[in-house]
Amino acid sequence: MARAVGDDDDHPSTSSTDDLPVSRYANDIASAVKTNAVTVVIGETGSGKTTQIAQILLRSGVVADGSAVAVTQPRRVAAVSVAKRVAEEMGVEIGKEVGYSVRFEDRTCRLTRIKYLTDGTLLRELLEDPTLSRYSVVVLDEAHERSLHTDILFGLLKKLVSARELKLVITSATLDSEKFSTYFDDAPVFTVPGRTFPVQIAHATEAPKSYFQSAIETVVDVHVNTGPGDMLVFLTGQEEIEKACRAVEAHVRSMPEGECPDVQVLPLYASLPPDMQSRVFHPHDPNVRRIIFATNIAETSLTVPGIVFVIDPGVVKQVEYDAMTGMNALKVVPISSVQAKQRAGRAGRTQAGRCYRLYTKDALELDMPAITRPEIQRTCLVGTILYLKTLNLKGLDVMTFDFLDPPDTALIADALRQLYFVGAIDPDGKATSIGREMSSLPLEPCLSRAMVEAKRLDCVADTATVAAMLSVERVFLGQHRDATESLHELATHEDFLLGDHAVLLRIYQAWESSGYQRKFHQRYSLSDRGMEFAREIRKQLLGVFKDKRKSDRNDFDCFSRTDEGLNRLRQSLCAGFVTKIAHRLPNHNGYRTLGENSTLCQVHPSMARQLADKDGLLPEWIVYHELITTSRPFLRHVCKIEPEWISKQRELLSKKVNIHRLSGGVLSPGDAESTDAASGHEADTVDANKAPVEGRRITDEQVSAARERFLARKKQKLAKLAGK
Numbered sequence: 001m002a003r004a005v006g007d008d009d010d011h012p013s014t015s016s017t018d019d020l021p022v023s024r025y026a027n028d029i030a031s032a033v034k035t036n037a038v039t040v041v042i043g044e045t046g047s048g049k050t051t052q053i054a055q056i057l058l059r060s061g062v063v064a065d066g067s068a069v070a071v072t073q074p075r076r077v078a079a080v081s082v083a084k085r086v087a088e089e090m091g092v093e094i095g096k097e098v099g100y101s102v103r104f105e106d107r108t109c110r111l112t113r114i115k116y117l118t119d120g121t122l123l124r125e126l127l128e129d130p131t132l133s134r135y136s137v138v139v140l141d142e143a144h145e146r147s148l149h150t151d152i153l154f155g156l157l158k159k160l161v162s163a164r165e166l167k168l169v170i171t172s173a174t175l176d177s178e179k180f181s182t183y184f185d186d187a188p189v190f191t192v193p194g195r196t197f198p199v200q201i202a203h204a205t206e207a208p209k210s211y212f213q214s215a216i217e218t219v220v221d222v223h224v225n226t227g228p229g230d231m232l233v234f235l236t237g238q239e240e241i242e243k244a245c246r247a248v249e250a251h252v253r254s255m256p257e258g259e260c261p262d263v264q265v266l267p268l269y270a271s272l273p274p275d276m277q278s279r280v281f282h283p284h285d286p287n288v289r290r291i292i293f294a295t296n297i298a299e300t301s302l303t304v305p306g307i308v309f310v311i312d313p314g315v316v317k318q319v320e321y322d323a324m325t326g327m328n329a330l331k332v333v334p335i336s337s338v339q340a341k342q343r344a345g346r347a348g349r350t351q352a353g354r355c356y357r358l359y360t361k362d363a364l365e366l367d368m369p370a371i372t373r374p375e376i377q378r379t380c381l382v383g384t385i386l387y388l389k390t391l392n393l394k395g396l397d398v399m400t401f402d403f404l405d406p407p408d409t410a411l412i413a414d415a416l417r418q419l420y421f422v423g424a425i426d427p428d429g430k431a432t433s434i435g436r437e438m439s440s441l442p443l444e445p446c447l448s449r450a451m452v453e454a455k456r457l458d459c460v461a462d463t464a465t466v467a468a469m470l471s472v473e474r475v476f477l478g479q480h481r482d483a484t485e486s487l488h489e490l491a492t493h494e495d496f497l498l499g500d501h502a503v504l505l506r507i508y509q510a511w512e513s514s515g516y517q518r519k520f521h522q523r524y525s526l527s528d529r530g531m532e533f534a535r536e537i538r539k540q541l542l543g544v545f546k547d548k549r550k551s552d553r554n555d556f557d558c559f560s561r562t563d564e565g566l567n568r569l570r571q572s573l574c575a576g577f578v579t580k581i582a583h584r585l586p587n588h589n590g591y592r593t594l595g596e597n598s599t600l601c602q603v604h605p606s607m608a609r610q611l612a613d614k615d616g617l618l619p620e621w622i623v624y625h626e627l628i629t630t631s632r633p634f635l636r637h638v639c640k641i642e643p644e645w646i647s648k649q650r651e652l653l654s655k656k657v658n659i660h661r662l663s664g665g666v667l668s669p670g671d672a673e674s675t676d677a678a679s680g681h682e683a684d685t686v687d688a689n690k691a692p693v694e695g696r697r698i699t700d701e702q703v704s705a706a707r708e709r710f711l712a713r714k715k716q717k718l719a720k721l722a723g724k
């Protein structure tokens with residue numbers, strides 16, 4: 001690879017936590033937090049924001065007796081590993097004074113004073129305890145990442161700090177502090193100078209033809225020609241990472257003995273089971289170079305001891321949701337300069353390091369975005385909007401909610417429509433009992449809606465099994481299609497014709513019957529950890545329903561393991577995925593999705609073969625989990641449904657709905673045209689089986705205009721207050 005060594009980060013070396021830049025400013029940070037409701041702390045990567053701030057606040061008495069400090073992380077792997085590190089630094093057992101809580105795993109107790117948790121977990125806690133009474137300080141860490149959940153927390157915690165004595169600390173590695181400060185009513189910004197060890201940056205002198213090839217060549221080059229030190233290489237996804245692991249292993253094997261030091265190659269991506277992920281933190285023989293291929297889950301907060309070299313191809317795989325078609329587009333896009341800094345910052349944490357950027361300095365300065373586009377502006381918002389609705393905030397209009405960077409109105413309108421169609425909100429935009437029940441489940445909205453329906457149809461256990469298997473992501477080792485031949489021993493041909501969900505159910509049932517044997521996993525190429533995780537999730541889901549029934553009965557389903565059981569499961573899924581129905585084209589295996597902006601698509605080829613009947617035709621009606629476009633639009637995880645189950649829904653989906661009313665907008669006389677649009681409705685409560693009354697459709701322009709008016713009024717009010 002052509003490269004030039006660029007600007008050295010010339011910073012002093014440090015070795016103890018007392019020497020970390022954040023620790024050197026401990027007193028100043030503590031007093032800033034003591035005297036302000038919100039404090040923004042800006043510091044370089046590795047300056048100690050994640051590991052030190054909570055300890056400083058605890059030591060200085062800012063964290064009131066009997067309460068705790070919560071530190072959020074955008075990712076599970078970071079929350080777990082950082083909590084372990086802090087417990088180690090404080091010399092306490094993890095799960096006691098220092099703990100962590102992530103989805104499906106809680107290692108905290110009554111005594112916990114420092115709790116690391118994912119931002120999603122803190123949102124769930126807010127549902128149960130709207131004032132977060134357990135905490136006296138909340139630290140929103142890695143704010144520059146602009147994860148969806150952190151952005152929602154900004155809005156909610158902003159309200160909370162003015163309602164009760166709660167301290168909020170926002171930490172970020174960017175200099176974008178102005179924005180955070182202004183949003184939090186001119187909160188003070190505390191900048192911590194300096195970082196831990198120097199990191200030398202080398203840029204490519206010309207753009208590579210293939211970033212993947214260039215990454216492999218650089219890995220081999222560094223491995224063969226430079227001194228000791230582990231490597232961290234950023235790639236875009238699981239498939240690419242596994243390919244890279246194989247390529248480097250093969251290369252090393254092909255080298256003559258003695259010419260190439262030993263290596264240990266490890267993957268790191270989100271759907272890798274947690275125990276496999278944690279291998280990167282295990283101690284290893286320093287004579288063996290460790291090479292870690294990771295997605296951007298390794299980009300923030302993580303300290304992987306031993307990393308000296310970071311290789312950054314400058315790209316990331318990002319899902320971009322299109323509200324018009326309901327389609328997720330998976331794209332490889334350039335990272336932002338903030339991300340580039342974060343990646344380089346994975347080196348220089350425990351010793352000096354070097355970062356090889358496989359893109360030119362010009363590309364970084366001219367072509368790559370300066371900051372990361374907030375997730376809230378490019379993702380499906382169904383879960384988010386349902387969440388806000390179930391919080392029951394007084395006078396909430398989701399269109400004008402105080403987001404740091406508001407999402408496009410089309411994304412909010414799409415979420416409102418979907419929630420209305422599944423019966424989670426009523427025509428006035430209030431959360432229904434179905435919506436509230438959905439919110440209480442730690443599942444994505446379609447699956448939680450399916451679970452609520454399953455309760456009605458008495459098939460909770462089977463639906464929980466499928467929801468758990470789908471929540472794990474990685475049930476199969478390798479590709480799904482590699483495993484399907486042997487899976488025919490577990491599921492019948494008829495099961496396969498019904499789709500993915502029936503097969504997943506059969507796999508789990510057979511495993512359960514085997515007494516949860518590990519041998520079973522090997523035989524059917526299933527992931528040990530994935531299956532155990534699914535079992536755990538299923539247990540937790542059933543626990544929620546058992547608590548709700550206030551009974552000890554464990555036998556949830558009367559028809560499990562019968563055809564009737566499968567029918568009920570499919571009906572539940574149909575209720576959950578009612579906004580994701582597709583109809584096969586006549587005499588053709590292509591599908592058209594239902595709804596306002598219907599799309600032509602196909603069942604993913606890895607699945608289609610199993611679904612085809614003896615004439616080679618796929619089911620006429622299906623519901624799908626996801627519409628994703630890679631090379632073409634594909635449907636993933638499909639389930640055959642019967643047309644009579646959806647006749648009402650088909651009618652419903654073709655109707656226009658009144659978005660302004662669903663958003664919860666309280667209209668003032670100045671909003672005459674919107675009032676008119678909203679008045680087209682009769683009062684009506686939606687349940688899943690009852691079609692709502694049609695209203696005149698309010699256009700996105702009208703919604704935007706109403707929003708503009710609202711913001712102008714708010715501005716006027718603020719100006720008036722400031723003038724007083």
Ligand SMILES: Nc1ncnc2c1ncn2[C@@H]1O[C@H](COP(=O)(O)OP(=O)(O)OP(=O)(O)O)[C@@H](O)[C@H]1O
Nearest residue numbers: 045046047048049050051052085196300301303349
């Ligand atoms: N597991 C660990 N093993 C060894 N050293 C660690 C570990 N975790 C943290 N450190 C040390 O503490 C320093 C500060 O880490 P911390 O995660 O608090 O920084 P940060 O400012 O939050 O960085 P970032 O924003 O990049 O996550 C690291 O640079 C490293 O020197």
